[in-house]
Structure formats: C-alpha cells, structure tokens
Amino acid sequence: MSAHADNAFDQWYMLAMSDELAPRQARRYQLLGLPVVLWRGEHEARAWLDQCPHRGAALSLGAVSGESLACPYHGWQFDAAGRCRHYPAHPGREPSEQARVRTFHCLEQDGCLWVCPGTPRRPPPRLPEVGDPAYRSLLVCETTVAANAYRVIENFLDMAHFGFVHPGTLGAGDDGEIAAYRLETHDDGFIARDCRVIQRQGNLQAQGPSEVLYDYALIALTSAVLHKKGADGARASDVIRLFVVPLDEERSQLRMHLSYDYAEAVSEADVIAFNRSILQEDVPILESQRPVRLPLHTALEVSQPADLSSIQYRRHLKRLQIGYGVC
Ligand code: FES
Ligand SMILES: [Fe+2]
Structure with missing residues (x-):
C-alpha cells in the first residue's frame, strides 16, 4: 500500500500551537512520516513538505523574507504558493514550472495550526471555549x-x-x-x-x-x-x-x-x-x-x-x- 494514498492523509491534524511559530520563522515538524516545514511570513502560516525540489535540503533551515522562503543550500526562493521565483546562481533565468514545493493545507484558528497533507473533506474543528472570557x-x-x-x-x-x-x-x-x-x-x-x-x-x-x-x-x-x-x-x-x-x-x-x-x-x-x-x-x-x-x-x-x-x-x-x- 502506498502510504500517501491512504485516507489518513485526508484528515486534519493539530500540528502546532499558533504561538510556537513567530513571524518570519520556519520550523521542522513531522506528520504521518512526512517532514513538514511550518513557516510564517508577516502573519500567515503555511505548511509544506520540508524538502527542497532542487537537491532535497530541509527548507526549515532556510530564511523567511516577507512572504517568501529561501532554501538554505543554493538560495532558491519560493513564493507563498510554493513556486520558485528566483535562482541566485542564474539571476536572469525564469525558474522552471517544476521548481515547486509540495504544499499542504494549513488553517490557523483558535490558537491552533491545523494541517492536512491530502484533500480535506471539511474544515477543521472549532474550539468554542478558546477566547470565551469564562475560561x-x-x-x-x-x-x-x-x-x-x-x-x-x-x-x-x-x-x-x-x-x-x-x-x-x-x-x-x-x-x-x-x-x-x-x-x-x-x-x-x-x-x-x-x-x-x-x-x-x-x-x-x-x-x-x-x-x-x-x-x-x-x-x-x-x-x-x-x-x-x-x-x-x-x-x-x-x-x-x-x-x-x-x-x-x-x-x-x-x-x-x-x-x-x-x-x-x-x-x-x-x-x-x-x-x-x-x-x-x-x-x-x-x-x-x-x-x-x-x-x-x-x-x-x-x-x-x-x-x-x-x-x-x-x-x-x-x-x-x-x-x-x-x-
Ligand atoms: S537544495 Fe534547495 S536550492 Fe538547492
Ligand atoms: Fe489515563
């Protein structure tokens, strides 16, 4: 059985609390055997496969600038959608269509970062007592x-x-x-x-x-x-x-x-x-x-x-x- 074909990949997992991830930070996690980088631009958080499509370096070791993440190895820069926009070794060259990171669904709510590596069937659950002044x-x-x-x-x-x-x-x-x-x-x-x-x-x-x-x-x-x-x-x-x-x-x-x-x-x-x-x-x-x-x-x-x-x-x-x- 290919693990990636399994229905477990189409579910939401609470991978990290929101406050684990500061603005302009990238961190490595693991989910269902996959290395995952969670990174935040100025506000929004994203979850990607923690593996650069160039030579497989961990993007979580890279640097965030604005809403893009740069690989630590050869500096390829990926935009918020995971597409490479810049090869530092070839500044005049348009990056290939294939130079994209595998991206996952990521939704932040109630102080939680929910991630689904496959195709979710519905939104992640809400936590109604979080933010309720009684608690x-x-x-x-x-x-x-x-x-x-x-x-x-x-x-x-x-x-x-x-x-x-x-x-x-x-x-x-x-x-x-x-x-x-x-x-x-x-x-x-x-x-x-x-x-x-x-x-x-x-x-x-x-x-x-x-x-x-x-x-x-x-x-x-x-x-x-x-x-x-x-x-x-x-x-x-x-x-x-x-x-x-x-x-x-x-x-x-x-x-x-x-x-x-x-x-x-x-x-x-x-x-x-x-x-x-x-x-x-x-x-x-x-x-x-x-x-x-x-x-x-x-x-x-x-x-x-x-x-x-x-x-x-x-x-x-x-x-x-x-x-x-x-x-
Ligand atoms: S491995 Fe990421 S830019 Fe080369
Ligand atoms: Fe117990």
Missing part, C-alpha cells in the same frame, strides 16, 4: 511517546483504567464500576455522553471524592475533547483537549490543551503540574501496548462493555477506510 486556556503538556496515535486517543476515551493508572486522582478506590453511557455518532466521529465516574480528585478544585460527568467528543481523526462537569451537569469546569500528531505509525506527539473556569482559585503552575502528572502516568502503559498498531479486526483483542467508545472509534476508522497505523 482560561493553556497548553498543559507536550510530549513524544513511542505509541500509536490511535492507541493514545483510545486511552484518552477510556475510563476503566482510572483506578489502576491514576489511583490518587481520577480513580476512586474500590468503586471502579463503569456505568453504561450513550454514544451519539456523526460524520466526523462521535460523542460519548453521560459518562459518570466517582473520582478522588477530578481537578485541583475538587474537595474530596465526588461524582463527575464527562462528555467525550472525537473532533478529528486523532483529536478529542473531554468536557468535565459536576454531577448536576452544569457548564463544564474543565475542557480538556488531546491533540495527537501521528509522527509515524508507531510514534506520536501529544499536546494536552485545557480551558478551565477556576483560574482565580488556583495557580497556572499547579494546573499544569496536576494535568502533566496524570498524563505521565499513562505513558508507560501506552508504550507497553502490543501490537503497537491499532488492531481493527475484532478477533485480535477482547472487549468489555466499558469499551463502547473504543469500539466506536475502531468502527469510525474502518468506515473511513484508514490503513495507516492499523493492523
């Missing part, structure tokens, strides 16, 4: 793990591990029973609603064990959002987003991004440390899972009723005919 939003963790991106998403959607992997916070001692929850499916994924669990300390504001109500939404192929509410189902106190970049089929970059409505009560450093330590507890489990790639054939793994979200996620990957990163 403070911040990146709480960024890390690279030797684990498959879909396995990471499944872990985020999974509640039955709380008592074992997060016993001091998200778990609740002996009461590890997972009540039935319901799924709403839509074209881009699904929402698991009315997920109820008792937690020792669901967030930094919680005073002792309490019941929390979760909604989990898959908003892109490897991005999910969790709304955490009190048992009364009022507005979410925490909106936790997990953006996973499949670096390749077996390694992932994770960014956890949080909007929370109790910024007056706790320090930003404490919020970061709390969420980071929970995520770090998941890492050894994620890196231990075999097969590394996500099995889509039901015969390969045995499920329990609490796995409804995971089963729905696998159905979704099958429906999209994703071949990258699965087995």
Whole structure:
C-alpha cells in the first residue's frame, strides 16, 4: 500500500500551537512520516513538505523574507504558493514550472495550526471555549511517546483504567464500576455522553471524592475533547483537549490543551503540574501496548462493555477506510 494514498492523509491534524511559530520563522515538524516545514511570513502560516525540489535540503533551515522562503543550500526562493521565483546562481533565468514545493493545507484558528497533507473533506474543528472570557486556556503538556496515535486517543476515551493508572486522582478506590453511557455518532466521529465516574480528585478544585460527568467528543481523526462537569451537569469546569500528531505509525506527539473556569482559585503552575502528572502516568502503559498498531479486526483483542467508545472509534476508522497505523 502506498502510504500517501491512504485516507489518513485526508484528515486534519493539530500540528502546532499558533504561538510556537513567530513571524518570519520556519520550523521542522513531522506528520504521518512526512517532514513538514511550518513557516510564517508577516502573519500567515503555511505548511509544506520540508524538502527542497532542487537537491532535497530541509527548507526549515532556510530564511523567511516577507512572504517568501529561501532554501538554505543554493538560495532558491519560493513564493507563498510554493513556486520558485528566483535562482541566485542564474539571476536572469525564469525558474522552471517544476521548481515547486509540495504544499499542504494549513488553517490557523483558535490558537491552533491545523494541517492536512491530502484533500480535506471539511474544515477543521472549532474550539468554542478558546477566547470565551469564562475560561482560561493553556497548553498543559507536550510530549513524544513511542505509541500509536490511535492507541493514545483510545486511552484518552477510556475510563476503566482510572483506578489502576491514576489511583490518587481520577480513580476512586474500590468503586471502579463503569456505568453504561450513550454514544451519539456523526460524520466526523462521535460523542460519548453521560459518562459518570466517582473520582478522588477530578481537578485541583475538587474537595474530596465526588461524582463527575464527562462528555467525550472525537473532533478529528486523532483529536478529542473531554468536557468535565459536576454531577448536576452544569457548564463544564474543565475542557480538556488531546491533540495527537501521528509522527509515524508507531510514534506520536501529544499536546494536552485545557480551558478551565477556576483560574482565580488556583495557580497556572499547579494546573499544569496536576494535568502533566496524570498524563505521565499513562505513558508507560501506552508504550507497553502490543501490537503497537491499532488492531481493527475484532478477533485480535477482547472487549468489555466499558469499551463502547473504543469500539466506536475502531468502527469510525474502518468506515473511513484508514490503513495507516492499523493492523
Ligand atoms: S537544495 Fe534547495 S536550492 Fe538547492
Ligand atoms: Fe489515563
């Protein structure tokens, strides 16, 4: 199978936060095994294959000037559309039509840079709480793990591990029973609603064990959002987003991004440390899972009723005919 023909390439990935990329900066990233240069002119950000069409040098080592990017090797200058406009070795010569960089779709919104290396079917998802004055939003963790991106998403959607992997916070001692929850499916994924669990300390504001109500939404192929509410189902106190970049089929970059409505009560450093330590507890489990790639054939793994979200996620990957990163 040619990886580039795979439907995973036609999806949006949250490759970087907007503030990682300053004006006139170029940086190297990786997505689905491809080297990607993200670069910004005066304002607009662009995502290209990080490989010069001349002799393959990394354009991310080059220099931005105005709305053009110059290769670090022989100085070819590419305009905003990726077309070469100048060969410094031949100033009077019109560059060839073929002297173009492979460009990707790149859309910046809600503080995020979304990239699709193939053909997207619809725009990337919005993050309505970012910019809402009721919440403070911040990146709480960024890390690279030797684990498959879909396995990471499944872990985020999974509640039955709380008592074992997060016993001091998200778990609740002996009461590890997972009540039935319901799924709403839509074209881009699904929402698991009315997920109820008792937690020792669901967030930094919680005073002792309490019941929390979760909604989990898959908003892109490897991005999910969790709304955490009190048992009364009022507005979410925490909106936790997990953006996973499949670096390749077996390694992932994770960014956890949080909007929370109790910024007056706790320090930003404490919020970061709390969420980071929970995520770090998941890492050894994620890196231990075999097969590394996500099995889509039901015969390969045995499920329990609490796995409804995971089963729905696998159905979704099958429906999209994703071949990258699965087995
Ligand atoms: S490799 Fe880029 S200009 Fe030669
Ligand atoms: Fe976890």
